[in-house]
Amino acid sequence: MTAERNGLIDYGRFAAALGLVWFFTQAPGNRVAYLSVPFLLVILTLPTTGTIAAKARRLLLPFLVWSLIFAVVQTAFTLKINAPPFAWWEDYMLLTGTWYHLWILPFAFLAAVLAPWFQHPLASLGAALLVALLMAVKGTPEAVPFGMWSFGIIPILVGIAFFAWGWRLAVVTLLFSSAILFLGRPAPDNITILVGTALALLCMSIHLSATQTSDWCGRMSTWIIVSHPLAIIIGQSLRITYIELALFSVVVSVVLAQILDVATHGTRRNQLELS
Structure with a gap:
């Protein structure tokens, strides 16, 4: 601390x-x-020092450990109903993990690795607008995990903008990308992305001493x-x-x-x- x-x-x-x-x-x-999901995704963009290997230890090691733990749980469930032990397995779990919530860890690792490429104001803002436009025109991908990842891209880019250039650019990035989503593809998730990300920005903009x-x-x-x-x-x-x-x-x-x-x-x- x-x-x-x-x-x-x-x-x-x-x-x-x-x-x-x-x-x-x-x-x-x-x-x-x-709202917790976009909130946590923004917080995950907190700048950290260290190599890619250090980031992998912080995000991918827990992903692998808990995927193993929940693989045991999944196998126990299938054995309980006399199904084949690995009937629960799907190929997309290589990217999402063996339980629905673990997708956030490899996604956060990928974001942490790519974040330096998006720290220029035009890069973070432009990427967020492009993603919002693609989602408005093409919709959310149905394939797992790309549908979940598309939900998290804008919060991640807003977080990168915040830590690279401050809350003004972050707010502009969030509002413009949200406007594209609301106009082009009305959906409840748009509100979730907007409000959850905004709450994270507010939380990061107010400083309280650590205790x-x-x-x-x-x-x-x-x-x-x-x-x-x-x-x-x-x-x-x-x-x-x-x-x-x-x-x-x-x-x-x-x-x-x-x-x-x-x-x-x-x-x-x-x-x-x-x-």
């Missing part, structure tokens, strides 16, 4: 992670909770994002439904995140003591 760290971003990530849990339970209000609480929120948000389907599965196995499932999953996902955080911190401490 450093003095320059913005605590509000960590609080925002934590709230968005819980929103992601709520969305995937399909409880009432899930469309509002869906132990904000640092905890930041750590928990990462664990919640990758592990929350386990909380939903537990709730469903207990035959909990509707709003009760969403509330249960939110609480259990935080508890599970805390357990994972303590376990990994303990492992790191032991490694340091042995070295």
Whole structure:
């Protein structure tokens, strides 16, 4: 935790992670909770130092680990209904992972690698306008994962514009690209992209000093994002439904995140003591 760290971003990530849990339970209000996705995509454009290998460790290693974990879960489900063990497998899972939420990690890695090419104002603005125009004319690709990726491109480019040139260019990029989408292809996702991305810009534009609480929120948000389907599965196995499932999953996902955080911190401490 450093003095320059913005605590509000960590609080925002934590709230968005819980929103992601709520969305995937399909409880009432899930469309509002869906704002979490573009919000998190913008936050993922936070500048980081390091090589491509370091970015791969940060984004692709968790992708591979949790894909393996959820592959075991998927296989257990198929065996339970006496289906072939790998009946659940689809080729697109090489890019999306073995559970629906993991697509955001390889997409964020690709964005992190390509981000330096879009840091010029004309590049980020032009790319966002071009993507919005293509989506307005051609629609959203049906093939997985390209439909999900097209949803995330504008938030990513707005985030790049923000960190490269400030909130003015980011707002211009968001408003112009959103205008093209609203005029050319009216859809509920347009509102989600606009509002979720705008909330992220607001969060990043207001600085709060980092605290132990904000640092905890930041750590928990990462664990919640990758592990929350386990909380939903537990709730469903207990035959909990509707709003009760969403509330249960939110609480259990935080508890599970805390357990994972303590376990990994303990492992790191032991490694340091042995070295």
